[in-house]
Amino acid sequence: MQFLSRWDSQRLSTTTRGIPLADGLATDDIGRQRWSPSRGDLALPALTLDEAAFASNRDLFLKWCASADVSVAPHAKTPMSPELARSLREAGAWGTTVANIQQAAVLLANGERRLLLANEIGGLAAGRRLGALLSAYPDVELHAFADSPAAVAALAEAARIADRSELSVLVELGAGRAGARNRAAIEATIAAVLAADRLVLGGIATYEGAVATPDADATMRAIAALMERTVESFALARATVPQRPLIISAGGSAYFDIVARALAPVARADGNAMVLLRSGALFFADHGIYARAFAEFDRRGGLVIDNARHSAAEGFRPALTLWAEVLSRPEDGLAIAGFGMRDASFDQGLPVPLRVFRDGVEQQGLAATLTVTHLNDQHAxxxxxxxxxxxxxxxxxxxxxxxxTCLDRWRVIFGLDADGVVTRALPTQFG
Structure with missing residues (x-):
C-alpha cells in the first residue's frame, strides 16, 4: 500500500482558487511573482497568512510553554499544511497531533516522525488500515488514544499488522465527546492495554474544550472537575507502570493555562512524566472566537512567562485574512462581495471587514461602514x-x-510579508 502526498508535483493551476492566469506555475515560483491581494493580483477570493503574525504567535506560545514546563504537539487538523507543521516542530514543538489515520498518512508522507493520534480510530478494520500505514513507516513514534477495550483491540490489530514490538496507547477520559466516562471504564481500558500483545501504556489524555459552555463560571467548574479526574486517572496509570515515561495530554487553544496549572505540578512531582498540549488554532488566532478566548484568558491573569505577565489578547495576532471583491451594489444599503460559505468559516461568527482597497490604495475608514449579515454559497x-x-x-x-473551519475550505493559502506581498504558496492537504 502506498501513501503519497497529493502535492508531489508541486505545481498549481488556474483551477486552484487564488491563482491568476498562470497555469502550471510551480509553488517555488509563487513568491517571485510579487502578487498583492490588495491590488487584485490574486484571483479572488483568496486566503492569506500574515507570515510575521504566525511567527510571532509561534514564538510567544513556545516561550510560554517553556516557562510553564509543558510541551506541545500542535494539532495539524487546523491547517493540514505539512510545511507549517514542520516549521512548528523545527521551532521547538515536541511533534504533531493528528485526528485520524488519513491525517497521519499526510504528515508521515511529508517527513514527520513523531505523531500523537488524538482520537479513537474505530474498529478492527481501522486497525488494519493503521497497521498498513505503520508498516510503511517503521521508524515513526506514534501515540494513539483509546477509551475502551474495543478501541484497544483495534490498536492491537494495528500493531500486529505493522509487526511493531510496541505501540503506545494513551487512555482517554472525557465528557462531551469521546473518552471513558468513569473510573471503572478507565480501569478496564488500562487493563486491556496491559493485557494486549505489542501495546504499551503511554499515558492519559483528555480534552477540556468539550466541557465548555456559554456560562464562563460553569465552564471553569467543569474543566476543574475534568482536571481532577485526569490527575486521578494518571495515578491509576502510574501504579500499573511504575518505571515507564508517561504523557499527560490535554490543552486546546482556549484553556491551555488552566490545563498547565492543574497538570504541570503533577508531572513535575512524578519526575518521569510530561504534559503535552495539542493547541493548534492559536498559532493563527482570529477576529472572533479566539479573540474572545484570549480576552477571557487575560481576565484569568494573562500569559505568565518567567514571572512576567503578558496580554494574550495583544500577544496573539490574527494571521489569516480573506480577500474578496465587491461584485454588486444592487440597492441602497447593500453590497455583494465575492465569497460565501464555500470560502469562509461561519460556525463561530461571520467574517469581519477590516480594510478596503481601491486600485491597491487603502480607503481609510471605509471598512467601519460595513457589516457582513449573512452568506450564501458564494455570495456575502x-x-x-x-x-x-x-x-x-x-x-x-x-x-x-x-x-x-476556514482553512479546510482552501487547497492553498498564500503567505504575505509586511508589505502585503505574496511570499509563498502553502498547499493544504485536507483530502
Whole structure:
C-alpha cells in the first residue's frame, strides 16, 4: 500500500482558487511573482497568512510553554499544511497531533516522525488500515488514544499488522465527546492495554474544550472537575507502570493555562512524566472566537512567562485574512462581495471587514461602514452605511472566526510579508 502526498508535483493551476492566469506555475515560483491581494493580483477570493503574525504567535506560545514546563504537539487538523507543521516542530514543538489515520498518512508522507493520534480510530478494520500505514513507516513514534477495550483491540490489530514490538496507547477520559466516562471504564481500558500483545501504556489524555459552555463560571467548574479526574486517572496509570515515561495530554487553544496549572505540578512531582498540549488554532488566532478566548484568558491573569505577565489578547495576532471583491451594489444599503460559505468559516461568527482597497490604495475608514449579515454559497451580503463610498471592484480584507473551519475550505493559502506581498504558496492537504 502506498501513501503519497497529493502535492508531489508541486505545481498549481488556474483551477486552484487564488491563482491568476498562470497555469502550471510551480509553488517555488509563487513568491517571485510579487502578487498583492490588495491590488487584485490574486484571483479572488483568496486566503492569506500574515507570515510575521504566525511567527510571532509561534514564538510567544513556545516561550510560554517553556516557562510553564509543558510541551506541545500542535494539532495539524487546523491547517493540514505539512510545511507549517514542520516549521512548528523545527521551532521547538515536541511533534504533531493528528485526528485520524488519513491525517497521519499526510504528515508521515511529508517527513514527520513523531505523531500523537488524538482520537479513537474505530474498529478492527481501522486497525488494519493503521497497521498498513505503520508498516510503511517503521521508524515513526506514534501515540494513539483509546477509551475502551474495543478501541484497544483495534490498536492491537494495528500493531500486529505493522509487526511493531510496541505501540503506545494513551487512555482517554472525557465528557462531551469521546473518552471513558468513569473510573471503572478507565480501569478496564488500562487493563486491556496491559493485557494486549505489542501495546504499551503511554499515558492519559483528555480534552477540556468539550466541557465548555456559554456560562464562563460553569465552564471553569467543569474543566476543574475534568482536571481532577485526569490527575486521578494518571495515578491509576502510574501504579500499573511504575518505571515507564508517561504523557499527560490535554490543552486546546482556549484553556491551555488552566490545563498547565492543574497538570504541570503533577508531572513535575512524578519526575518521569510530561504534559503535552495539542493547541493548534492559536498559532493563527482570529477576529472572533479566539479573540474572545484570549480576552477571557487575560481576565484569568494573562500569559505568565518567567514571572512576567503578558496580554494574550495583544500577544496573539490574527494571521489569516480573506480577500474578496465587491461584485454588486444592487440597492441602497447593500453590497455583494465575492465569497460565501464555500470560502469562509461561519460556525463561530461571520467574517469581519477590516480594510478596503481601491486600485491597491487603502480607503481609510471605509471598512467601519460595513457589516457582513449573512452568506450564501458564494455570495456575502454586506450591510452598507447610507453614506458609504464603497464601489464595485473595491477589494475588502476580512478577518475570520475559527481558523479550523476556514482553512479546510482552501487547497492553498498564500503567505504575505509586511508589505502585503505574496511570499509563498502553502498547499493544504485536507483530502
Amino acid at each position: 451580503f454586506l450591510s452598507v452605511a447610507s453614506d458609504s463610498a464603497l464601489a464595485v471592484g473595491d477589494v475588502i480584507a476580512f478577518g475570520i472566526s475559527h481558523p479550523c
